[in-house]
Amino acid sequence: YKKGTPTLLSEEEERALKAYMIKMQEIGHPLSMQQLHLKVATIVQEKVTLFKDGIPGDSWINWFNRRHPDLTI
Numbered sequence: 771y772k773k774g775t776p777t778l779l780s781e782e783e784e785r786a787l788k789a790y791m792i793k794m795q796e797i798g799h800p801l802s803m804q805q806l807h808l809k810v811a812t813i814v815q816e817k818v819t820l821f822k823d824g825i826p827g828d829s830w831i832n833w834f835n836r837r838h839p840d841l842t843i
Contacts, residue, residue: 777837778830783813788838806831806843 779787787809794801801809811825821827835843 777833778814778817778819778826779810784834784837787813787834788841791841791843801843803828803831803843810834 777784790809791801791806807825810830811821814821814826815824819826821830831843835841
């Protein structure tokens with residue numbers, strides 16, 4: 771049981787996003803904050819979100835980073 775509101779991305783989507791971020795870093799092209807915002811927007815484009823214009827804000831990125839402290843954004 772997890773406390774708080776459910777995450778917008780499923781666990782599978784978060785794992786895939788994390789793997790993508792790591793892969794991009796490994797090949798020498800780490801994602802900028804803007805690129806990360808747009809990548810998440812692409813993932814959630816078929817979902818109903820509260821994101822302004824379908825793009826997550828900095829607070830969403832901060833919560834994602836808290837869930838995945840091993841990543842550097």
